[in-house]
Amino acid sequence: MTGTSGFAGSNIAPWFLDKGYRVVAPCRVQPADSRLEFHQISRIDRYTFWDDMLAGVDVVIHLAGRAHQMREKPDSYHLYFETNVEGAVNLARQAAKQGVKRFIFISSIKAMLSDACEVALTEKMLCNPLEPYGQSKLKAEIELKKVSEETGMELVILRPPMIYGPGVKGNFESLVRLVKNFGILPLGGLTNRRSLLAVDNLSSAIETAMLSEKTPGKTYLLSDGEEISTTELVSRIAEVFNPTFRIVSLPKWIWRVSSRLPILALKVARLEGSLPVDSSLFTAEAGWKPVISMREQLQEMSAK
Numbered sequence: 001m002t003g004t005s006g007f008a009g010s011n012i013a014p015w016f017l018d019k020g021y022r023v024v025a026p027c028r029v030q031p032a033d034s035r036l037e038f039h040q041i042s043r044i045d046r047y048t049f050w051d052d053m054l055a056g057v058d059v060v061i062h063l064a065g066r067a068h069q070m071r072e073k074p075d076s077y078h079l080y081f082e083t084n085v086e087g088a089v090n091l092a093r094q095a096a097k098q099g100v101k102r103f104i105f106i107s108s109i110k111a112m113l114s115d116a117c118e119v120a121l122t123e124k125m126l127c128n129p130l131e132p133y134g135q136s137k138l139k140a141e142i143e144l145k146k147v148s149e150e151t152g153m154e155l156v157i158l159r160p161p162m163i164y165g166p167g168v169k170g171n172f173e174s175l176v177r178l179v180k181n182f183g184i185l186p187l188g189g190l191t192n193r194r195s196l197l198a199v200d201n202l203s204s205a206i207e208t209a210m211l212s213e214k215t216p217g218k219t220y221l222l223s224d225g226e227e228i229s230t231t232e233l234v235s236r237i238a239e240v241f242n243p244t245f246r247i248v249s250l251p252k253w254i255w256r257v258s259s260r261l262p263i264l265a266l267k268v269a270r271l272e273g274s275l276p277v278d279s280s281l282f283t284a285e286a287g288w289k290p291v292i293s294m295r296e297q298l299q300e301m302s303a304k
Contacts, residue, residue, distance in 0.1 A: 005032075024053055024054075055098065096147065112134070157220070183244065188247040198290070
């Protein structure tokens with residue numbers, strides 16, 4: 001399992017260890033869980049040598065990659081492709097040579113599109129990512145399918161939306177911090193629809209993809225199975241982290257004006273944009289269902 005020192009991996013690896021799996025963990029720094037079989041690597045690209053770490057491994061779960069960077073300059077866009085595409089393909093080819101049976105690639109919903117979408121995304125929709133992060137994830141999916149066809153190693157691709165859980169970073173962490181530090185926020189009245197994925201549900205989905213005979217060769221979208229607005233999300237966060245917190249609504253014209261201001265447009269789009277995800281195909285074909293509710297995952301976050 002790559003990426004065990006990151007947010008998602010640091011939650012997923014212990015989940016598998018607790019179930020009795022042996023987990024080999026190649027990463028830059030020593031993971032917090034001493035039960036992991038740690039192998040230090042300096043980078044993930046076309047030159048990374050994996051053979052020593054793949055001996056006796058049945059399944060590769062590839063979580064690691066270059067994450068989406070805000071306000072990144074074009075001269076560093078190539079790093080997405082060196083890590084997320086060339087690095088993944090190199091790992092897959094070496095895994096196939098070592099007799100790995102199944103390769104599970106954790107892609108992203110960003111492989112489908114870069115912006116918001118009012119219609120629930122499904123596996124049948126065409127992909128059109130406009131940002132280098134999403135483009136690199138889609139390119140990796142395409143190249144990994146070629147490796148699978150050439151070598152016979154089974155491939156499962158999972159596309160999660162925003163993941164949350166203990167140690168979460170980014171926009172979700174910012175929302176939690178705002179709720180904890182302020183008594184009131186003007187985020188009421190938003191009616192957008194977004195799908196999220198609890199990290200425990202991602203762990204369960206990965207195990208299902210690893211064990212099911214119906215998942216090889218497939219690409220699946222994942223989610224908690226519900227669509228909620230930003231207002232509802234903030235309310236749920238407040239219930240756990242700050243019960244006295246209040247939400248007030250701003251006039252709609254303020255949101256319209258804010259969305260036209262260059263300095264605020266991107267932030268407003270993230271708050272009021274929709275991105276629903278239909279995960280029913282994975283539920284139907286693999287027999288998977290979420291193992292934890294949002295409230296339960298938030299409570300785990302609050303306890304740590």
